[in-house]
Every structure is written in structure tokens, then in C-alpha cells.
Amino acid sequence: MNAPLIGARIPRKEDYRFLTGAGRYTDDVTLPHQTHAVFVRSPHAHAKIKSINSSRAKSAPGVLAVYTGDDIAAAKLGGLPCGWLITDVNGQPMKEPPYPVLAQGKVRFSGERVAVVVAETLDQAHDAAELVEVNYEVLPAVVDAVKALAKGAPALHEVAPDNTCYVWALGDKSAVDAAFAKAAHVTKLEFVNNRLIPNAIEPRAANGSYSRADDSYTLYVASQNPHVERLLMTAFVMGLPEHKVRVVAGDVGGGFGSKIYLYAEDVVVTWASKQLNRPVKWTADRSESYLSDAHGRDHTTTAELALDKDGKFLAMRVKTAANVGAYLSTFASCVPTILYATLLAGQYTTPVIHCEVTAVFTNTSPVDAYRGAGRPEATYVVERLVETAARELKIDAAEIRRRNFIRSFPYQTPVALLYDTGNYDATLDAATKMADVAGFAARKAEAAKRGKLRGLGYACYIEACGIAPSAVAGSLGARAGLFEAGEIRVHPTGSVTVFTGSHSHGQGHETSFAQVVADRLGLPIDSVDIVHGDTSKILFGMGTYGSRSIAVGGTAIVKALDKIVAKGKKIAAHLLEAAEADIEYDRGVFTVKGTDKKKMFGEVSFAAYVPHNYPHDKLEPGLNENAFYDPTNFTFPAGSYVCEVEVDPETGVVRIERWIAVDDFGKIINPMIVDGQVHGGLAQGIGQALTENCHYDASGQLVTGSFMDYSIPRATDVPMFEVDTRETPCTHNPLGVKGCGEAGAIGAPAALMNAITDAIGAKDLPMPATPQTVWRAIQNEKAA
Amino acid sequence: MAVRVSFKVNGKSVSSEVEERTLLVSLIRDTLRLTGTHVGCDTAQCGACTVMMNGRAVKSCSMLAMQAEGAEITTIEGVAKPDGTLHPMQAAFKEHHGLQCGFCTPGMVINAIDFAKGNPNPTEQDVREALEGNLCRCTGYHNIVKSIMAGAKAMAAAK
Incomplete structure (x- = not known):
């Protein structure tokens, strides 16, 4: 039997490809007939868009299309949804102003997307983006939360004239006030938790492609949660059937939260790929990352x-x-x-x-x-x-x-x-x-x-x-479940592919998850591969954020392993001519209790796929199990x-x-x-x-x-x-x-x-x- | 206007038509499809685009492709031995967990190899200062520093 793998300091399985330049990040994907998108972004923090003239850009060399907010509105694309409904202190829902993927008549932050230029080459798209003429009427802006709450501050949204999304509270205020009233000492601090910009070293990127052959889309995207990206994009923004969209988040160069979200660029390149019937790629330059990645704290x-x-x-x-x-x-x-x-x-x-x-x-x-x-x-x-x-x-x-x-x-x-x-x-x-x-x-x-x-x-x-726990999160306003899914596919010769809804963008799941599986099945770690980040391969996934991968995604894998072992016991009982209740399992070995009769995991998996001597009346062939796990x-x-x-x-x-x-x-x-x-x-x-x-x-x-x-x-x-x-x-x-x-x-x-x-x-x-x-x-x- | 540029990449001669404004990193990534060299910024700060040019680590995002005329360039794809065996510096990064998401890694490794050639037994401070031009957001540099210190020794021992 192999040494225990859980708790072992094992070098990472994924390192070889990263160290030799063989990682495959979103911008590394170039598809046949690839086109390139550049976004025209607002230079103003707050302005009305009086007019957009894109005729010069449209006739520039190599340009295939220029789209603006009008095109998005005509196509009836929805705004980007928020996945969590907060109910305020008065029992009212938070204010949810529309978040269009290309600005509709007004821009509200510098860097907001106003138009997109798609061209044969990236340089051509950049050149043409310079030719899009946007006539703005600049409005007063407010960037500080406290100042935005002051009377007379510039208002961003009609639905929130006081700039307040919600006022929310937790805890027993009167009990707290009473305790303060009789305290021997009160310590008070006033401070700002400073605003941060995540800065994963890989900038965000998205490459959308459309197939007329089967009316389906594939989006390659730097994402921490491809299934959630697909769900939000299809159900809430584009109105597409989920099964017609494949989202692939291959190697992702760091996330830190910033790649959890559905971004406007992802939607636009996906939509544009159908309009042009060609793949459309966008990769942020660092300036765009600073301007348009979701920020933190503040x-x-x-x-x-x-x-x-x-x-x-x-x-x-x-x-x-x-x-x-x-x-x-x-x-x-x-x-x-x-x-x-x-x-x-x-x-x-x-x-x-x-x-x-x-x-x-x-x-x-x-x-x-x-x-x-x-x-x-x-x-x-x-x-x-x-x-x-x-x-x-x-x-x-x-x-x-x-x-x-x-x-x-x-x-x-x-x-x-x-x-x-x-x-x-x-x-x-x-x-x-x-x-x-x-x-x-x-x-x-x-x-x-x-x-x-x-x-x-x-x-x-x-x-x-x-x-x-999905039910708890739901009661607090979550509009999604927060479980995780995993699948164990045992191959006939006993090696294993594991499919997980967790996503690794630096965390080393390909190693640590493989340790969990290989340890339980008594296999060398090289016999276990982890697959993540592709909605066409993985049954479902809620992705990686909130330090949830091993606790939720890892547990889903363990639950699937439990099912593998349970079925393996039935197969082993048949092969060993023993009662199922007498079969014991420990890290790759099925033993008849109290005897030296045993079958190795590989023998059991082989029997499952070459079922000549097999309990066909009780069991299906094959050894493949999946599990969903919702934490308690x-x-x-x-x-x-x-x-x-x-x-x-x-x-x-x-x-x-x-x-x-x-x-x-x-x-x-x-x-x-x-x-x-x-x-x-x-x-x-x-x-x-x-x-x-x-x-x-x-x-x-x-x-x-x-x-x-x-x-x-x-x-x-x-x-x-x-x-x-x-x-x-x-x-x-x-x-x-x-x-x-x-x-x-x-x-x-x-x-x-x-x-x-x-x-x-x-x-x-x-x-x-x-x-x-x-x-x-x-x-x-x-x-x- | 298109110009022709010829140079060696990872031991092979290449020749390509490029626009005058084409950056070396674009030629490497988009034309030669050597996508191990990455672009992480537009101000020559992050170092993800670092390649070896005529034996020195350079940032390929801040050079024109034309400037590589006649040069010998090694990208991360050309660092390991032809049979796939890792270079001692690559092996040290693996052994000491000097990478997480892998995006800054090619530039880190190339820069580290250049640094180690002149610093066979560097101190921690030497290594930290040598990383001035390479940003990593995952590792907190701790294990990168350990990797480079070990990799430099391994390179010296392999001589």
C-alpha cells in the first residue's frame, strides 16, 4: 500500500506545464478566423452621451463592425444581474439600477464601455477605436461614499435619487445602546478601509465564438466560476438556452475575486460572435484592468x-x-x-x-x-x-x-x-x-x-x-445555490479522472484534490487527474471563491468516492464470493473480513468494465459516480x-x-x-x-x-x-x-x-x- | 509599412513580416504562437513578458520586433532540455512551490536564470532586489525567493 497522501508535501502536478510555457490561458486561445475587439471607454466619470458617430471607424481598414448601446438595446440584451438581494431596514428590496453591457445614454464611471470595435487584427481594432467620436455632456461626479450621501450630491440613478442602494442592519440595537450606556470604558475609532484594485497578473480576457451548424456558442474566459458565468449570461442577459452555451475557463492567471463576476465584455464578445459569425477575442490591457475590474473594500x-x-x-x-x-x-x-x-x-x-x-x-x-x-x-x-x-x-x-x-x-x-x-x-x-x-x-x-x-x-x-449552506444563503438573499459538484470516472484499468466544479486559478487543486482521491483509492497520485473549468465536461459547478474549494468542492468529491467504494464493495463481494456486509475497504484493497481474501481496486474496476464475471442482476456495469454537496x-x-x-x-x-x-x-x-x-x-x-x-x-x-x-x-x-x-x-x-x-x-x-x-x-x-x-x-x- | 525581421528563437531561425510598430512580444505570441511568454501590463512593470535575448533577460513588451533582427532569443519554451527535462531553475521553482497561477512564472524563471549566471550563491536580499522588475500577486514572493536561491546553487553545481 502507498504512503498516506493526505497531509503530504507533494510538488504540484500542474507545475510542469506552467514552468515550460505550456499553460493555456484565455488569451493563448486563437481560433480559426479569429477577430479582435477593442472597447471604447468613457473618459468621463459621469456624462450624458449626446451622440456617437462611428462612421469613420466603420470604414477604417480591417474593421468588421462597431457596436454601441443602441445595437445592444435593439438586440434586447439585458443588463448584468446582481446575484444577491439585500432587504433594507424597512423591509424594502435594495435599489437595482440597470447595468447595461454598453452604456445607454449615460456613463457613470470612467472606463465604462461605450462602444466596441471588431476588426481583423488587434492593431486595426485599436486604430479604429480612436476614430469613434462620442459627444459627451459632462455631469458633476461624486466618488466618495460619504459625500455621495450628502444633500445635493450628483445623483447617478433615477431609481436611487439619494445614491443609496440600501440601508441594512444586523443585531439588537437597543441592547447594544443599553450596554454602552453602562460601560466603564468605550473605545472609538473612525477610519477608512481603503479601496483596492485586485490586479491578478493575467488581465481579464474573453473569446466568444458561435457555430451556425448547431446554433451554439463557446466562450473562453478568464473566470473563477464558468458555470455561474454561463447561468447568468444565458438566463439573465442573453436569453439563450443554457445547453447551447459552453464556457471554458482553462488556465486562469490569478483571480482574488476579480474573476468571479459576469462582465460586460464577456457578454459583448459572445453576442458579437453570432452577429459576425466569427470568433471575437478581447483581452484587457492593464489600464483596462485598473479601470474596469471590480474593485475591493472602500x-x-x-x-x-x-x-x-x-x-x-x-x-x-x-x-x-x-x-x-x-x-x-x-x-x-x-x-x-x-x-x-x-x-x-x-x-x-x-x-x-x-x-x-x-x-x-x-x-x-x-x-x-x-x-x-x-x-x-x-x-x-x-x-x-x-x-x-x-x-x-x-x-x-x-x-x-x-x-x-x-x-x-x-x-x-x-x-x-x-x-x-x-x-x-x-x-x-x-x-x-x-x-x-x-x-x-x-x-x-x-x-x-x-x-x-x-x-x-x-x-x-x-x-x-x-x-x-444554500438554504441559509437563500434566506439571506442569495439568488443562487452554493453547493458544489464532483464526478469520479474510474477507467477500466484503474486510473481515475475527477471532474470538479471548483476552479483552480493558482490554488493547486490538480494536486490537492488528486491527493484526496489517490489516498482513498490507494492509487499513485499520477493515476489521478483533475479536470476543471469547462462546462462541457463538468456536470455543474459553483466555482471558487470564499475559500470554499476543499471544504465544499472537496467534500463533493469525497461523497462521489463514497459511492465508488460502495459499488466497489458489491463488485468485490461477487468476485470474492462473500456477502457484501463482510467486505472491508481500506485505501485500494477490498478484503473479506477476518480472512486474507482480497481484491485490489484495479481488479474491481476492471471487472466493472469487462463484466464477464459480474452480478448483472444487481448492478450496472461501469464505475462512474457523481455527487452534489451542500454544506450544513x-x-x-x-x-x-x-x-x-x-x-x-x-x-x-x-x-x-x-x-x-x-x-x-x-x-x-x-x-x-x-x-x-x-x-x-x-x-x-x-x-x-x-x-x-x-x-x-x-x-x-x-x-x-x-x-x-x-x-x-x-x-x-x-x-x-x-x-x-x-x-x-x-x-x-x-x-x-x-x-x-x-x-x-x-x-x-x-x-x-x-x-x-x-x-x-x-x-x-x-x-x-x-x-x-x-x-x-x-x-x-x-x-x- | 511591413518590414521583414529575421532572428533565432529557441535555436530555430525564423523570419517574419511585421508592421514597424509590432512589439517583440506580439511577434512571439501571435505570429510564432509561443504563448508561454505573457503580457501582464502595458508599462514594462510586471515582467511576465521577459525573454532571453543574446543571453540577457529583456522585456519583450518594450521592444519592437525589428530590434530583434539577428538576435538569438530564448523563450520559456526553450529553457528545458530537448527531452523535456527541466532546467535546474525550473526544477527549483517546482521543488520550492515558487509558482501558483503560473502567469508570472515564465518571466520569473528567465529573469532568475539571467540573475543566477552572475550570482551563483545569492543572499535573500540579492534575490529580492533582482526581482524589482517582476511582479507576482500569488506567492508573496516567499517561495520565489527560496526557489531562486536554490536554483542559483543548482545551476552553479551543474556547471
Whole structure:
């Protein structure tokens, strides 16, 4: 029998093709008779379109067509749908203004699609796009959520004259207010959770093609969830039968949320491919990614924590204005509500919590889920409040957390979630030990001798992953199910192809999922291949986001494996001339209980496909099973991060000296891959806190529209990470797994800002803590 | 106006008609169909388009195809041995999990090979500074740095 594969540090099966240039990303697909599309985008954040003259563009060399909003309207293409209905505090549905795939009479953010040019070559399309004349009447714009709520602010949509999408609340407000009234201490912070631009290194791309032969479409697209893309596009936008559309998301160069959504470009190239009867390809250049990918975060928040004199949390009160941009992106509405307010208990027993969220339309790119999606914002609220309260009450920052940890499970929070399990002491104890917190004072003193300011910060995060029990999500407004599907196809000679609705765009599913299957079937890992990302091959899928793949997609595969083993037992019983009840199975071997009689998995699979000696009266031939799995609860990964920084007071430059991350992801399939996920998440969290900021000027121009202006971390901006794990298995899925994809991005910003504020002695500091911001804060502290 | 450009790619002579404005990366990807070289930005920041030209790592998105006249170019498709065996730097990336989505990887590997030729035993800081022109959004660079440190040693040992 082979060594156990679950828990093994196995190099990735997918690496060879990526390392040799054999990956196949969407832009690598060039079809016979390929044409190329370039979008004409609005240069204004808010304007009426008075007229469009595309006659010069249409007669330019190589141009096949120019389409505008009028063509889209004539074709009766619907707008892009939002997949989650939020009901406001008055029981009214959120405002859902139409989101046309090409602008209809008005543009509402700079970069919005106004027209598309399709030509024989990309250069010809670019040249002709310059010739499309759009006559705009520029309108006043508003980019800031708080300003958009002010009286007299420019209104974006007729259906939302006050720019309010919804006002939503969670929690018992009167109980919270009562607790605050008698609290010994109240800690209050007001801050902005800065707007971010996801920046997967592969830009979005879509290549639509149409076949007259069978009236069907194929869309190659850089997507995290091809089935959802197909469902939304066919049912809600194009009115096509789902079975006539194949969506292929092959290799995808990073997503981080930005490739979850149905985008206008995907619809337009698909539609245009039928008009021209030729494939139409569009690939974003980086400027277009900055302008038109869904952005993340952008909360303006007032947060208060009520405590007793011993640092015990009594209540939390949070009020947030969430910028949703100009239109509602696919999951925009659930991010600052369901994925945010429900996480405000964190790891603590805070008995009452109230959160009110106002979602606001502004003249900016739509905002949606970006790595962590609501949970980083919640963690920032909780962990900045907790650390600040500890400082104000002069209680050690780790100690105040321990005084409030949840220790009894299952635990019902006051904000709807039921934590199944956790051990927060274990991760915090390990992290403080690894970080040598005891030696910090000496290190701080030593740094001071060199004229440097040393600081230490914690973040103890929790997240809700494994999204999601469909019935729960549905009751909260989800317009889709959130199960996952998997299929195990055992071939006659015993090798296996696994089809999964999860999608890998860097997560290494081809390896970790294969480990699960090969381990259970007692096969070498090379005998198991994972197929994902093609609606024509995979029975269904809800895709990858919310750290759900192993917990939901992996469980669907396990459920299918259970069926394989159950059928295998019946076949083995027949071959071994034993009762089915007497057959035992362990990793590839079927044994008659209490004897040495056995059949190997390969023998059983062969018998299933060459059924000469086979129980035909009881069983069908073949060995192929599928399963759908709908989780019964969320999973709750949690962990403790400790960050130590040194600040140069002369320049304001922050250097991360050490980063310790101890996470509890439950059972781990491949620790090498998990460590890599944590590293990447940490870097994105560090990016938010230290270098990244999406900035629109007051007129709505995106100022940070390139890698030169919007600073994603470079190799010199991040340290080597010291990561470890503790294991409290999830109680409600068979693998005991919780998910690990977002943790780093969720916990890192708070830990880093806690460390920097500790170093410079400021109560708060806006993100990102650039040298200028930090230097100014130091000067302010000196002046005060 | 079309111009003819001739050079060697991965040991093979190629000759192609291009527009004067055609970028080297477009010729490599769209005409020669060597799609392992990627385009991740339009400002020469991300480094996904890095190829080896006359033994040095260059960004093929910020060169005209014409500038490659007479050059010897190696793309990621030409890095492994003809029998498919990985180059020591490619092997180090696999061993140390120096890639996730794979999109920045070709540029990372090519740049790392160029760097390692002159730095057989680099420090962590050397490697981080050498990655100034290559962006990765997945790995947090941790395992890329480890990969390049190990790959550089392996390249030196294989000499």
C-alpha cells in the first residue's frame, strides 16, 4: 500500500506545464478566423452621451463592425444581474439600477464601455477605436461614499435619487445602546478601509465564438466560476438556452475575486460572435484592468467597543458607508453585509453587536468581493478596536484577547453565525511564543538606541468560509445555490479522472484534490487527474471563491468516492464470493473480513468494465459516480498573526522585521500549498496596509491606473514569513477541512497597522501607511 | 509599412513580416504562437513578458520586433532540455512551490536564470532586489525567493 497522501508535501502536478510555457490561458486561445475587439471607454466619470458617430471607424481598414448601446438595446440584451438581494431596514428590496453591457445614454464611471470595435487584427481594432467620436455632456461626479450621501450630491440613478442602494442592519440595537450606556470604558475609532484594485497578473480576457451548424456558442474566459458565468449570461442577459452555451475557463492567471463576476465584455464578445459569425477575442490591457475590474473594500466606518473595567467586551457598535461603485456587480450587495457584519464577533464573546451599513452608488468602478470580501473589513474593525482598547486600558494586547476568547463550542454569536469549533488560545499561544513577545521590550530598547521606533501588533482573525449552506444563503438573499459538484470516472484499468466544479486559478487543486482521491483509492497520485473549468465536461459547478474549494468542492468529491467504494464493495463481494456486509475497504484493497481474501481496486474496476464475471442482476456495469454537496454550515478558519516592525522616524519608512502567522485551517491536505496560500494572502494584506490605494480624483478620474501609480507589493516590500498551523478539524465535513485561501489577506492589515501605531505611539493611522503618512503622523504626535 | 525581421528563437531561425510598430512580444505570441511568454501590463512593470535575448533577460513588451533582427532569443519554451527535462531553475521553482497561477512564472524563471549566471550563491536580499522588475500577486514572493536561491546553487553545481 502507498504512503498516506493526505497531509503530504507533494510538488504540484500542474507545475510542469506552467514552468515550460505550456499553460493555456484565455488569451493563448486563437481560433480559426479569429477577430479582435477593442472597447471604447468613457473618459468621463459621469456624462450624458449626446451622440456617437462611428462612421469613420466603420470604414477604417480591417474593421468588421462597431457596436454601441443602441445595437445592444435593439438586440434586447439585458443588463448584468446582481446575484444577491439585500432587504433594507424597512423591509424594502435594495435599489437595482440597470447595468447595461454598453452604456445607454449615460456613463457613470470612467472606463465604462461605450462602444466596441471588431476588426481583423488587434492593431486595426485599436486604430479604429480612436476614430469613434462620442459627444459627451459632462455631469458633476461624486466618488466618495460619504459625500455621495450628502444633500445635493450628483445623483447617478433615477431609481436611487439619494445614491443609496440600501440601508441594512444586523443585531439588537437597543441592547447594544443599553450596554454602552453602562460601560466603564468605550473605545472609538473612525477610519477608512481603503479601496483596492485586485490586479491578478493575467488581465481579464474573453473569446466568444458561435457555430451556425448547431446554433451554439463557446466562450473562453478568464473566470473563477464558468458555470455561474454561463447561468447568468444565458438566463439573465442573453436569453439563450443554457445547453447551447459552453464556457471554458482553462488556465486562469490569478483571480482574488476579480474573476468571479459576469462582465460586460464577456457578454459583448459572445453576442458579437453570432452577429459576425466569427470568433471575437478581447483581452484587457492593464489600464483596462485598473479601470474596469471590480474593485475591493472602500468602507468608511465608525466603530465603538464597550468594555468593563477589566477589559471584558460588553458590546460593539459599527456604522459603515460602503461604496459599491456605479453599478451593482455580481455579488456586490452581500459583501459589505452578509460577509461583513456577521464576522464582527471575531474570536470573542462580545454579547451584543449592532452594525448598520449604507451601500452607496458613486461614479467609480463597481466594487465587489476581493480576497477576503467583507471579512478583512470586519477583522480590521474588531482587531483595531481590541488593540486600541488594550492600550487605553493598559492591558497587555494578548491578555485582553485571552480574557474575551470564545472557549465553548458550538458557539452562537450575536451576529447570526454558529461557530462549530475552534481553539483560539492554541494559535495565539503559539504565535506569541514564535514571535518571542517576551523579548520585545529589549528589542525595542535596542532599536531606540539606533534611533528607530519598534512596534508589535497582533491580529486574531476569524473567517466564515466553505460558502455556503444554500438554504441559509437563500434566506439571506442569495439568488443562487452554493453547493458544489464532483464526478469520479474510474477507467477500466484503474486510473481515475475527477471532474470538479471548483476552479483552480493558482490554488493547486490538480494536486490537492488528486491527493484526496489517490489516498482513498490507494492509487499513485499520477493515476489521478483533475479536470476543471469547462462546462462541457463538468456536470455543474459553483466555482471558487470564499475559500470554499476543499471544504465544499472537496467534500463533493469525497461523497462521489463514497459511492465508488460502495459499488466497489458489491463488485468485490461477487468476485470474492462473500456477502457484501463482510467486505472491508481500506485505501485500494477490498478484503473479506477476518480472512486474507482480497481484491485490489484495479481488479474491481476492471471487472466493472469487462463484466464477464459480474452480478448483472444487481448492478450496472461501469464505475462512474457523481455527487452534489451542500454544506450544513460555514467553516470557521481562525488564527493569530504577530507582526514586528521598525519605523525610521526620519523618513517614515516602515520595515517589517518579522511576521508570524499561526493558522487553524482544520485538516490540511498539502501543507506546501497551504503555506503558499498564506504567504500570498499575507502579501496582499500587507499591500493594503502599506502600499496599495485606489485613488480617484474629485472629477472621477482614476489617478492610480497603472503599476507605476498603484503599488502592489514587490519582493523588497515583504519579509520571509514564519508560518505554522494548529489543527481543530471542522466538525461538519468528512475531511475536517476549513479552507485557507483568504486568511492572510484577512488578518494582515490589522496586525500591521497595530504594529505601526504601537511603534509611533499614534492612536490611529490611515491605510496605506506610506512613508509620507507615517512621517506626518510622527510629526503630529510630536506636536501633540 | 511591413518590414521583414529575421532572428533565432529557441535555436530555430525564423523570419517574419511585421508592421514597424509590432512589439517583440506580439511577434512571439501571435505570429510564432509561443504563448508561454505573457503580457501582464502595458508599462514594462510586471515582467511576465521577459525573454532571453543574446543571453540577457529583456522585456519583450518594450521592444519592437525589428530590434530583434539577428538576435538569438530564448523563450520559456526553450529553457528545458530537448527531452523535456527541466532546467535546474525550473526544477527549483517546482521543488520550492515558487509558482501558483503560473502567469508570472515564465518571466520569473528567465529573469532568475539571467540573475543566477552572475550570482551563483545569492543572499535573500540579492534575490529580492533582482526581482524589482517582476511582479507576482500569488506567492508573496516567499517561495520565489527560496526557489531562486536554490536554483542559483543548482545551476552553479551543474556547471
